[in-house]
Structure formats: C-alpha cells, structure tokens
Amino acid sequence: MDFRLSEDQAALRDAAREFAQGELIEAAKCCEKTGAPPPKPLIQRFAELGFLGVNIPESYGGLGLGNLEALIILEEFAKISSAVAFPIFESCVGPVKAIERFGSDTLKSRILPSVCNGNCVVAIAMSEPDAGSALTDLKTRAIEKSGKILLNGVKRWCSGGGHADGYLVYCRFSDEPGAKHIGAVYIEKDTPGVSFGSQENLMGFRGVPSSDIYFDNAEVPKENVVVAPGGFKSLMQAFDLERCGNATMALGQASGALEEILPYVQERRQFGKPIIDFQAVQLRVAEMQMRVEAARLLIYRAASNSQHELPSIVESSVAKCFANEIAREVTGSAMQLMGAYGYSQEFNAERRFRDAWGWGIAGGTIDIQKVNIASAMIGRRFDQRK
CATH class of the missing domain: 1.10.540.10 (Acyl-CoA dehydrogenase/oxidase, N-terminal domain)
Incomplete structure (x- = not known):
C-alpha cells in the first residue's frame, strides 16, 4: 500500500x-x-x-x-x-x-x-421545505404526458440556484410515498415554468449562490430523465461521490488555514519571542496537522477505492463526517492563534471558519453521516419515522 x-x-x-x-x-x-x-x-x-x-x-x-x-x-x-x-x-x-x-x-x-469547456454550469436540486435529511419526503412531481415530462414543485437550498445553467432535479414520478418512485430529471434554467426566489443571505458560502427554485408545469423532453423512478439507490450512489467532494471542500478550509497559520506563528512576536516558541502554540499546530492529514487520508481512501467508479456509502460518509468536524476545529484554532487578526474580515481566517461550518450542513449533516455509518456497520437501514 x-x-x-x-x-x-x-x-x-x-x-x-x-x-x-x-x-x-x-x-x-x-x-x-x-x-x-x-x-x-x-x-x-x-x-x-x-x-x-x-x-x-x-x-x-x-x-x-x-x-x-x-x-x-x-x-x-x-x-x-x-x-x-x-x-x-x-x-x-x-x-x-x-x-x-x-x-x-x-x-x-x-x-x-x-x-x-466552461460554457455550462450544472447544479443539483434535492432539498425541499419539508425534505432535507428526510429526502424521501420530497414532493416535487414529475408527470409524463405525450412523451414529455412536466415538473411541479419547490426546491430549497439549491447551491447555484438562479445562477447555474441547468439543474438535476430529484423528483417523484408518483404520489405514492417513499423512495420507490423517486428519480431525477435535468432541466435548463430558461425553461418556461422555471423561476427562482431571492438569493439566500448565508453565514458563509459567499460567492456560492443559493435560492429556491419553483417549477410550474415546466416541460422537458423525456430524454432528460437521468434516473427513472425506482432508481433512488443509484442517485444516492452518485451522491456518495459528492460527499467526497464536500469533504474535500471542508478539508480545503482546514488545510488552507493551516498553511496560512504556520508563517504567522513564526512571525508574530509576544513577550519578546515568536509565539511558536510557546509550547501551547506548538501543541495547537501539531493537532491541526494531525487532523488535516487524517481527513485527507480518509478522502483519498474513498476516492482510490473507487477511482473510476462511485465510492461506497460508508467510506464517503466517514470521510465527509470526519472532514466536516475537523474543518470546524482547525479553522477555529487558526482564528484563536491569530487573536484579533483572526476575527477581522481583513484576513481569511474568519471566512474559512464560516465556510467550514457550512460544509458540515450541506450535502447531508454530520449527524446524518453518522447514521449512515452506523447503518453500514449494522447492515440495515434505520427507519427514523418509527
């Protein structure tokens, strides 16, 4: 190895x-x-x-x-x-x-x-007002009519909402509840019947637009069905790779903070010497390094074991969960080591801290990842509704 x-x-x-x-x-x-x-x-x-x-x-x-x-x-x-x-x-x-x-x-x-070639940006539209972690409660409806697909419903927390050129929309092809009739349809931004809410004002993720999406009899050709009803498992397998991407985005906040703090603690002087000469600072930067390296290895494992395929749910969930948690810790440590400078918007530390918290919410919360991990360990899914 x-x-x-x-x-x-x-x-x-x-x-x-x-x-x-x-x-x-x-x-x-x-x-x-x-x-x-x-x-x-x-x-x-x-x-x-x-x-x-x-x-x-x-x-x-x-x-x-x-x-x-x-x-x-x-x-x-x-x-x-x-x-x-x-x-x-x-x-x-x-x-x-x-x-x-x-x-x-x-x-x-x-x-x-x-x-x-950079001419098209595609975003994913999964969550709804009443379907986030409980994704199988989604209500956006796809109806086949005369060889076309009509979409009706509302999507929320769509990163890229209003900005992306196209959207992969998770939808229900039947009124029957549960995952059995869920699939996904691709739709372009300028399709008649597609509209967008105002841009969300989030704690972080500035420069990553997010808005509600409304579908009112938005019509697409049948060939735009990416995953047919009954393919919810396939959709979630594809999402396992997105979890690895989420983990890497979180890791980037942590590793970027670590790279930036190392010269700072060697240049910043207090009590007549660089603060890296204080053992408390040495311990803090060592812990930051340990967390960054461990997160990177977990992500690399998930990616390497599925180099040209899709990662497993357990490996992607472990990587995402751990990277999300350590990103918050490491970016928080960077802010603390920088003192008032870390809290200032003139520097990157506070922005990384805000973004790190976001990645632990987006793409399935940290706690949901732990449920996925436990489910894989036990060998069965847990019904949260009972």
Whole structure:
C-alpha cells in the first residue's frame, strides 16, 4: 500500500496550486465582497487549463482521469475559497457525474462537453421545505404526458440556484410515498415554468449562490430523465461521490488555514519571542496537522477505492463526517492563534471558519453521516419515522 502520490498526480497538484495561489486570490476576495460567483471568463479559464471535468471521459471533453485526481485539484482551489472552488466541485463530483453515469447518450453528448469547456454550469436540486435529511419526503412531481415530462414543485437550498445553467432535479414520478418512485430529471434554467426566489443571505458560502427554485408545469423532453423512478439507490450512489467532494471542500478550509497559520506563528512576536516558541502554540499546530492529514487520508481512501467508479456509502460518509468536524476545529484554532487578526474580515481566517461550518450542513449533516455509518456497520437501514 503506497500512500505517496504518483509523479503525475503530484505534478497535477502543483499545477493546480500554482494557478490557484497565483491567479485566484483576488477573485476570491471579490466573490466574498459582492456575493457573486466567479465570472464566466474565469470559469472558461479553468476549462482551458483542464480543471473542469477532470474525471469526465475524454470523449466528452474531460481529462479522463480518476476521482482522486479530481479531488486533489479541488483541495488546492478550496484552500483559496469555497467560491472559486465551486465550479470544480460541480464539474467533477456533483450532478455532472450523475448525468455521466446514468444519463442517456443524447443528454451526455449535449451537456458534458459544455460543462468541460466552461460554457455550462450544472447544479443539483434535492432539498425541499419539508425534505432535507428526510429526502424521501420530497414532493416535487414529475408527470409524463405525450412523451414529455412536466415538473411541479419547490426546491430549497439549491447551491447555484438562479445562477447555474441547468439543474438535476430529484423528483417523484408518483404520489405514492417513499423512495420507490423517486428519480431525477435535468432541466435548463430558461425553461418556461422555471423561476427562482431571492438569493439566500448565508453565514458563509459567499460567492456560492443559493435560492429556491419553483417549477410550474415546466416541460422537458423525456430524454432528460437521468434516473427513472425506482432508481433512488443509484442517485444516492452518485451522491456518495459528492460527499467526497464536500469533504474535500471542508478539508480545503482546514488545510488552507493551516498553511496560512504556520508563517504567522513564526512571525508574530509576544513577550519578546515568536509565539511558536510557546509550547501551547506548538501543541495547537501539531493537532491541526494531525487532523488535516487524517481527513485527507480518509478522502483519498474513498476516492482510490473507487477511482473510476462511485465510492461506497460508508467510506464517503466517514470521510465527509470526519472532514466536516475537523474543518470546524482547525479553522477555529487558526482564528484563536491569530487573536484579533483572526476575527477581522481583513484576513481569511474568519471566512474559512464560516465556510467550514457550512460544509458540515450541506450535502447531508454530520449527524446524518453518522447514521449512515452506523447503518453500514449494522447492515440495515434505520427507519427514523418509527
């Protein structure tokens, strides 16, 4: 078992790091200040350098690499900010992979190349006002009529809502409750009958737009059905990869904070010496390093064991849960070590702390991940309704 990156993987990481640290810092500040996502020309710059669709087959315009390579790149972008990393996230581990895995050849040929060349951003629409952790309670309805699909319902907490060009919508193909008749449909932003609520004002995730989505007899061709009713398990398998992406976004907040704090504690002087000379500071930075390394290894395990497939629910949930928890701890430690500077919006520490908390809520809360882990350990699902 070799824990070292290959030469190609290391070169890919270094290229992503050089670009992110050299060209994205000002863009990240702009996203944070305005709340706007990265501009389209910047996303197309990502595409030119091969950072979009890293694990999408070359036949569709991607690099044809594995999940691990995609996550290696994602972490380097996430170290700068969640906002500038989000286009990488959506193109490598989000709904795009569900389309690549389960969509029709026609749909894949239409959507995936546009994603990889930076002309199309695809978001996922899962949660609803009464269906978050209890996802199988979703009510958005898909009705087949004359070879078309009509969508009606409301989606909430859609990252990319109102901004993305297309949406993978989890929906119900029957009024019967439960997971049996749940599937997913792809729909474009400008489809008649699709509208958006106002942008959410969140604690963090500035530059990652979020809004409600309303569907009022929004019509799409039947070929836009990505997962047919009865395929809820397939949808959640695709979401296991998104969990790894979520974990990596959380890790990026932690590893970015750690990289930034190391020179700070060597330069900042109190009582006549650098604060790193105090044992309490030494212990704190060592603990930060331990947590970051452990989270990265758990993510790499899930990705490596499914390099060109989809991760297991237990490995992805363990990685996400742990990375979400340590990201909050590590970014909090960075703020504490920086004192008043860490609490100032002039520096990155407080923004990373806010974003770290968000990743532990998005994509399935920390506690839900623990339920998934226990369920996998025991070998059966737990019915929360009884």
